[in-house]
Amino acid sequence: MGRVHEKKVLITGGAQGLGACFGKMLVAEGAQVALSDINLEGAEATAAEINESHPGAAVAIKHDVTSKADWENALAVAADHMGGISVLINNAGIGTWGNIETETYENWRRTQEIDVDSIFIGTQLAMPYLKESQPASIINISSVAGMVADSMMLSYNVAKSGVWMMSKSIALHCAKSGYDIRSNSVHPVFTRTPIVDPLIQLGGGGEEGEQKLVRQIPLRRLGEPEDVGYCVLYLASDESRFVTAAEFKIDGGITA
Numbered sequence: 001m002g003r004v005h006e007k008k009v010l011i012t013g014g015a016q017g018l019g020a021c022f023g024k025m026l027v028a029e030g031a032q033v034a035l036s037d038i039n040l041e042g043a044e045a046t047a048a049e050i051n052e053s054h055p056g057a058a059v060a061i062k063h064d065v066t067s068k069a070d071w072e073n074a075l076a077v078a079a080d081h082m083g084g085i086s087v088l089i090n091n092a093g094i095g096t097w098g099n100i101e102t103e104t105y106e107n108w109r110r111t112q113e114i115d116v117d118s119i120f121i122g123t124q125l126a127m128p129y130l131k132e133s134q135p136a137s138i139i140n141i142s143s144v145a146g147m148v149a150d151s152m153m154l155s156y157n158v159a160k161s162g163v164w165m166m167s168k169s170i171a172l173h174c175a176k177s178g179y180d181i182r183s184n185s186v187h188p189v190f191t192r193t194p195i196v197d198p199l200i201q202l203g204g205g206g207e208e209g210e211q212k213l214v215r216q217i218p219l220r221r222l223g224e225p226e227d228v229g230y231c232v233l234y235l236a237s238d239e240s241r242f243v244t245a246a247e248f249k250i251d252g253g254i255t256a
């Protein structure tokens with residue numbers, strides 16, 4: 001039996017990058033997954049790839065995480081397809097680049113709405129489903145940028161630190177209420193997905209741009225999606241049953 005046998009997992013931002021990788025790794029260990037994304041075509045392609053080797057294990061759902069109505073629909077469709085929801089992975093997110101003098105209010109608002117407000121809206125709506133499928137786990141994808149500031153990541157720093165604290169507050173509420181629902185945050189460093197491309201371009205592009213990022217990381221390489229996936233797999237499984245309100249840095253040592 002797999003490490004997440006019979007877990008029913010909703011992953012936001014599941015079309016590509018980290019979310020798609022989590023879906024593949026979780027299914028390989030026995031889970032069913034619902035991949036939701038604003039990019040339905042991408043989510044459908046990833047679900048089809050998973051279903052080729054594990055028929056029926058994945059479903060794709062159109063979902064803008066800033067929309068309450070989309071959340072209601074995504075949760076209902078996911079629960080219907082999988083027979084419940086026992087793991088919620090709040091993964092959808094965007095990165096923005098700007099300092100206190102250059103960042104626009106529109107960019108600031110959009111980052112807060114997609115990266116942090118969505119987790120409040122969605123997790124609140126997901127609580128009845130998670131309570132129905134205990135033991136349950138909420139996994140929020142924050143960033144090392146939620147712990148360490150950069151002058152050019154103003155909006156992203158604030159959003160991801162909000163995700164970090166929200167995870168703890170949710171964890172304490174669930175524990176106090178006697179629910180077997182854990183809540184933790186995951187903090188990756190630069191990891192090889194499309195979200196990092198603009199940062200590589202800013203550093204001059206190609207190998208040179210990548211090396212500018214790599215030089216900051218003690219382990220001297222970018223993260224791979226699977227590096228984060230192994231942490232998510234642990235948090236989705238009952239192996240982490242005594243772990244809540246914790247933060248997991250998958251960062252090659254950068255925050256040391």
Ligand SMILES: NC(=O)c1ccc[n+]([C@@H]2O[C@H](COP(=O)([O-])OP(=O)(O)OC[C@H]3O[C@@H](n4cnc5c(N)ncnc54)[C@H](O)[C@@H]3O)[C@@H](O)[C@H]2O)c1
Pocket residue numbers: 012013014015016017018019036037038039042063064065066091092093094095114141142143144187188189190191192193194195196
């Ligand atoms: N890759 C990294 O270096 C890195 C580092 C730290 C944290 N993160 C975080 O990991 C998460 C996943 O990022 P990724 O690297 O896979 O990036 P990515 O850009 O490859 O994937 C993000 C996914 O989120 C989806 N998305 C964007 N806005 C959405 C919305 N409003 N509603 C629904 N879906 C939406 C996109 O369509 C995309 O499929 C993000 O929260 C990101 O901030 C990534």
